[in-house]
Amino acid sequence: MPDPRPPGGRLSVQKTYKLFLAGAFPRSESGRSYPVSDARGALLAHAALASRKDARDAVVAARRAQPGWAAASAYNRGQVLYRVAELLEDRHAQFAEAVAAGEGLDGAGAEAVVAETVDRWVWYAGWADKIAQVAGSSNPVAGPWFNFSVPEPVGVVAALAPQRSSLLGLAGVVAPLLAAGNAVVVVASEERPLPAVTLSEVLATSDVPPGVVNVLTGRTRELAPVLAAHRDVDGLDLAGAGPELAAELERASAGNLKRVLTPRGGEEDWWAMPSTRRMLTFVETKTAWHPVGV
Amino acid sequence: MSEPVGGLFEYAPAPEPRSLVSIRPSYGLFVGGEFVDPVEGGSLKTINPASEEVLAEVATAGPADVDRAVRAARRAYEEVWGPMPGRERAKYLFRVARMIQERARELAVLESLDNGKPIRESRDVDVPLAAAHFFYHAGWADKLSYAGLGPDPRPLGVAGQVIPWNFPLLMAAWKLAPALAAGNTCVLKPAETTPLSALLLAEILRDAELPPGVVNVVTGAGDTGASLVAHPGVDKVAFTGSTEVGREIRRTLAGSGKRLTLELGGKAANVVFDDAPLSQAVEGIVNGIFFNQGHVCCAGSRLLVQESVADAVVDRLKRRMETLRIGDPLDKNTDVGAINSSGQLDKIRELSAAGEAEGAERWAPACRLPERGFWFPPTVFTNVSPSQRIAREEIFGPVLSVITFRTAEEAVAKANNTTYGLSAGVWTEKGSRILWMVHHLRAGVVWANTFNRFDPASPFGGYKESGFGREGGRHGLEAYLDA
Numbered sequence: 001m002p003d004p005r006p007p008g009g010r011l012s013v014q015k016t017y018k019l020f021l022a023g024a025f026p027r028s029e030s031g032r033s034y035p036v037s038d039a040r041g042a043l044l045a046h047a048a049l050a051s052r053k054d055a056r057d058a059v060v061a062a063r064r065a066q067p068g069w070a071a072a073s074a075y076n077r078g079q080v081l082y083r084v085a086e087l088l089e090d091r092h093a094q095f096a097e098a099v100a101a102g103e104g105l106d107g108a109g110a111e112a113v114v115a116e117t118v119d120r121w122v123w124y125a126g127w128a129d130k131i132a133q134v135a136g137s138s139n140p141v142a143g144p145w146f147n148f149s150v151p152e153p154v155g156v157v158a159a160l161a162p163q164r165s166s167l168l169g170l171a172g173v174v175a176p177l178l179a180a181g182n183a184v185v186v187v188a189s190e191e192r193p194l195p196a197v198t199l200s201e202v203l204a205t206s207d208v209p210p211g212v213v214n215v216l217t218g219r220t221r222e223l224a225p226v227l228a229a230h231r232d233v234d235g236l237d238l239a240g241a242g243p244e245l246a247a248e249l250e251r252a253s254a255g256n257l258k259r260v261l262t263p264r265g266g267e268e269d270w271w272a273m274p275s276t277r278r279m280l281t282f283v284e285t286k287t288a289w290h291p292v293g294v
Numbered sequence: 295m296s297e298p299v300g301g302l303f304e305y306a307p308a309p310e311p312r313s314l315v316s317i318r319p320s321y322g323l324f325v326g327g328e329f330v331d332p333v334e335g336g337s338l339k340t341i342n343p344a345s346e347e348v349l350a351e352v353a354t355a356g357p358a359d360v361d362r363a364v365r366a367a368r369r370a371y372e373e374v375w376g377p378m379p380g381r382e383r384a385k386y387l388f389r390v391a392r393m394i395q396e397r398a399r400e401l402a403v404l405e406s407l408d409n410g411k412p413i414r415e416s417r418d419v420d421v422p423l424a425a426a427h428f429f430y431h432a433g434w435a436d437k438l439s440y441a442g443l444g445p446d447p448r449p450l451g452v453a454g455q456v457i458p459w460n461f462p463l464l465m466a467a468w469k470l471a472p473a474l475a476a477g478n479t480c481v482l483k484p485a486e487t488t489p490l491s492a493l494l495l496a497e498i499l500r501d502a503e504l505p506p507g508v509v510n511v512v513t514g515a516g517d518t519g520a521s522l523v524a525h526p527g528v529d530k531v532a533f534t535g536s537t538e539v540g541r542e543i544r545r546t547l548a549g550s551g552k553r554l555t556l557e558l559g560g561k562a563a564n565v566v567f568d569d570a571p572l573s574q575a576v577e578g579i580v581n582g583i584f585f586n587q588g589h590v591c592c593a594g595s596r597l598l599v600q601e602s603v604a605d606a607v608v609d610r611l612k613r614r615m616e617t618l619r620i621g622d623p624l625d626k627n628t629d630v631g632a633i634n635s636s637g638q639l640d641k642i643r644e645l646s647a648a649g650e651a652e653g654a655e656r657w658a659p660a661c662r663l664p665e666r667g668f669w670f671p672p673t674v675f676t677n678v679s680p681s682q683r684i685a686r687e688e689i690f691g692p693v694l695s696v697i698t699f700r701t702a703e704e705a706v707a708k709a710n711n712t713t714y715g716l717s718a719g720v721w722t723e724k725g726s727r728i729l730w731m732v733h734h735l736r737a738g739v740v741w742a743n744t745f746n747r748f749d750p751a752s753p754f755g756g757y758k759e760s761g762f763g764r765e766g767g768r769h770g771l772e773a774y775l776d777a
Contacts, residue, residue, distance in 0.1 A: 134442065139767050141749035142426065149753050149769060234758075247549025254544035256713070257537070257556065257759050264551070275444065275777070285769050287753050288732045290742040 017047045017193070019054060019217065020200030022061035023210020029053050034218070036193060039104025047193045050218035052226045058185040058214035059232050062156045065211030066183035070153045074129035074181075080207045081125035081178060087202045088118045095195060099167050102192035116271065117171045123274075124175035131180060131279055144292045151283035153181030154259055158227035160220055160240035162267050166192035169270040170199060173239050174213060176278035182235065185214045185227060189240065193217040221245065228252040235259040235282045239268065305619070308626040310413045315404045317490065320351040323359055323513060324496035326366035327506025333358040338515065340489055343410035344623050344632040344667040352489045355512035357521045360481070363510040364527040367452040367479040370507030375479050376449060380436030387432030387474060389502045394425040394467075397498065401491060405463055406623040408490040410632030410668070411586050413624050423748055424467035427766075430750035431471035434771060438476065441768050444777035449477030450553055451529030453774065456519040457492075458535045459485035459634050460589040460690075466492045468765050469532055470509060471750075476774035478530065479508050483522050486515040487635045520546075528552060532773065534591070537688075537714075537759050555763025555773045557591065557755055559688040560716030563709035564594030564745060565731065567702075568603045570721035574743065576610045579694070582719060582745040584618060584630055584672050588692040589638070591760070592717035594745055596685060597674075597696045598705050604698045608676060615672050616659040630692060633668040642670050642691035649675050649684035654695070680711055688714070702727060706734045715757030719745045738764070 017036075018025040027033075032049035069077070088095065092114050100110035135151040157177050162169030166189040177184045188196030200215040216223055220240060227233055228249040236258045238246045246262050253260050261281045320337070322329040334356035339348045355363070375383065394401065398421045405416040438447050453473045457465035466482060473480050484492035496511045512518055516539070523531045523543050530553040533543050537558040547554050564582045566575045582594025599607045623631035633639040650656050654675040663669040670691055678685050678695040685695050699705040709718055718737040720728055728742045738756045741747060748754065753769035755761060763773045 137768055139749070139751045139753070141747070141752050143747070143749070145744065145747060147749070147752050149767065154757075243549070250548035251545050254541045254548070257540065257544060257558075257761060259762055262551075277777075284738065284757050285753050285755070285764050286732070286738060286740065286757075287767075288740045288742060289744055289747050289752070290728065291744055 014045070017045050017197045017217065019048045019050055020197070020204065020213070020215035021054065021058050022214065023204060025200075025204070028218070029057070036191070038101040044101055045194060047197065047217040050216040050223060052222065054216060055185065055223045055226045056230070058216060059156060059158070059227070059230055061211035061214050062183035062185050063232055065209055066153070066155055068209055069183055069212045070181040074132065077179070077181065078125050078128035081128060081175065082122065084202060084206045084208065085118050085121040085125060087206050088114075088121060091198065091202060094198060095167060098195045098198055102166050102194055103164070113168050117168045120168065120171050121175050124179045127176070127179045127276075127279060131276070131283070134276065135280055135283065135285070139287070145289050146292050147287065147289050149285050149287045151180070151280070152286050154282045154284055155182060155234035156232060157182045157184055157235035157237060157282050158230070158233045159184055159186045159237035160224055161186050161188050161196060162239045162270065163189045163191065163220075164267055165270045167195040167199070169239065169268070170196055172268075172270045172274060173237055173278070176274070177237070177282055178208070178212065180279040180283050182282050183212050185216065185233070187220055187223050187227070187240065188215060188217045190218070190220045224249055225252055228258070229255055231256050233258060237261045237278070237282075239263055305627045307622070309622060309624045310399070310403055310626060312403065312407070312624065315400045315407070317350050317404070321489070321493050321513070322353050323355050323363065324493065324511035325359070325363045326510065327500060332356060333362065338486060340408060340487060342407050342667075343634050344664070346666050349408060350490060352493070352513045354514035355518045360512055360518065360521045360525055363481045363512050364452060364454070364522075364525050366507035366510055367481050368527055370505055371449075371451055371479040374505045375474075375508045376477055380438065380477070383475065383477065384432045384435035386502060386504055387428050387435060387471060390499060390504070391425045391428035391432060393498045393502055394421065394428065398422070398425070401463060401494060403624065404494055405491050406631070408488050409459065409462060410623050410634050412628040412631045413626055414628065415586060420461055420464045423750070424463045427464075427467040427471040427750040431475040434472075435475040438771065438775065441771050441775070443772055443775055447476070447775035447777045450774060450776055451478060452527060453478045453480045453530045453532060454483070454522040454525065454528035455480055455532045456483045456522060456535065457485060459488040460586060460591070462488040463491035463495060465534055466495055472765070472770050473532070473774045474508065476771060478774050481510045481512060481522055481528070483512050483514065483519045489513040523547065530554070530774065533557070537761075540761055553773070555765070556761035557763070557765060558759065558761040559714055560591045560593070560756065560760050561596060561686065561688055561712045561714045562592055562594045562717040562719065562737065563596045563598045563735070564719035565598045565705050565709055565721065566600065566603070566607055567722035567724075567727065568600040569723045571723065572603065572607060572610060575721040576607065576614050578719060578721060578743070578745045579611055580614055580618070583694040584692050585746050587630055587633055587670070589634060589690055590746065592739060592746065594719050595689060595694060597694055598699050598708055599696060600705075601698045601700050604696070608674070608696060611674065612657060612659070615674065618659070618672055620661050620669065620671065621664060630672055633670050633691065636668055638690065639668040639670060642689055642693060645684055645687060645689045646673060646693055649678070649682060649695070652682045652684070654678045654682060654684060680708060686712065702731065706731065710736045713759040716760035717741065
């Protein structure tokens, strides 16, 4: 009599990779999905193929969540971000497997990527309560006024995650936006979206409020123009757009004059220690005056 | 012409002598350190908006002229200004600041003639601030590594700078001083209706022995500006002007890799709480909207006043407006000068008519306006609802819209209910409320118990569709450096 059990004695339970919107894990409202392969072309999973409507929903969720996130004390935001790093570390093995499969790295290479990602996230967590001191100033105006400048988050930022560096690059884009107090709609690497989905599971179980980060998987070409032209998106990080798409998106961003960060000359080296640029591009400087007198 | 209307005092005319400045009949372009005729030979006439008298003929730069200016700037950048030690650059800028101070009266008269603004403002605000911008930025030229932008910030190259007509000399200083301190060279395009003070500044730069090509001035209309920002030899574009043109420039520059800063329109709320010192607040409201005829991107054009004091504030405001003296810009007693151009006057009239048609109540003091020139009386609209055009669109004239509120939350919601975000004002004696308002107003500059203050050390620039980037202070340097 043949053995009725599956090979190995037990059938594993596979995960459905879904979107992360407003703190929940829906499928695309369109019902679509697309196959995701590993670096050698073998099928890994089907990811949700987000629609333009999903992108708009993500902006609504981000807009709703942003004031609360910005209003949290910088100290509190720093702790929440540090908590994310703790949970990233916790899932070290899972991320390493996903990165190895998606980016075609060997075990040690993938381990190094995850370790650097955790450390990068910790680095940005520590910035949350320092950026205002570093980017702010009191200004010696020529008269009896107290005058100071403070950075404030720009609001809702849409980010195209890097296409190649699917975890370290993703963290390098999302973490600075969060440290600066922005809410994020991030479009994951099109061909390597699975680490982003797993990151969204980390975010969902940390204390990042629902809607502060929204993760879309799908076609960058389809989703990016909606976000670039969206009137309720304040900033645009084009890390994952090639030069041609970036030019088109910059043009579309003119409608409400978004703050745009465009990569200079190919995909950034995500291993290099970052500067404050990714945070400072997406803050506004507010300057206040008040008379001094009795 | 300065007709007193409040019946309080008669003033004898006290005009600043026109003879303080000599205006040449015609001006060429300032390229490579000298005034040259344009290759394509066009010109425009610039007039005194208070009299419609022609002041001078000014060359218009076509694409070939812009190209020549950009090449001169590139050569100066590569051969002289880029490699020059910062401390030497600094001394040129200090020298320019001093020469502006020395020729301050001349510059003030010229500015009032060409722009129409009262001499009291050009003398006390525009010219001293222009000198201060050069003086402040001069000191940065050899201290850029202390600006917090990185250990070795580098200049960008050639900056194409397009400026508006409302503060012609001051805007030139805002653009040129930080660009030059950072080691860039410049091609400046002044506004079509107010080119003269930039051309006098060019003479000052030449007298200061600034190396040829470091600053070039190309005069002309919008098409000259368009060819400048689109020129492939320009590395950085800085524009101050309307949001519509700002959008066009953004689209033009898409994919070019050029750096861009935009300082665009505004519709600032000036928020008056019931505990505010009302006499001071009324002065602040007047300064907020009638300074420079309201030709100010950060003008306090929406007065948000708490309901319980709304009548009292509006009454006091009207009494104060009756004492404003409108007329000859060169008269030292004048508070409100001429509208800069007939085109701008048409726009102010059109929006004011729309305010009436949409049901707002219009009031202006009885005043006799000069017969020649472009004039519009200081005007206030009450019963304004936030959906009306006069509450949403930038009028860029001496027209105030009054809206009431009950709570601080409502004031913030109404103040922020605009696509702009350049400036805001708040008037209250309560410190904690000031800080709460400063925190919640989405605007780049918030004046608390004051309005329309400017300083080279103070970063200026907008949120949202008022543009991006800052001018002034440590923050303003970032626009001209690659860190």
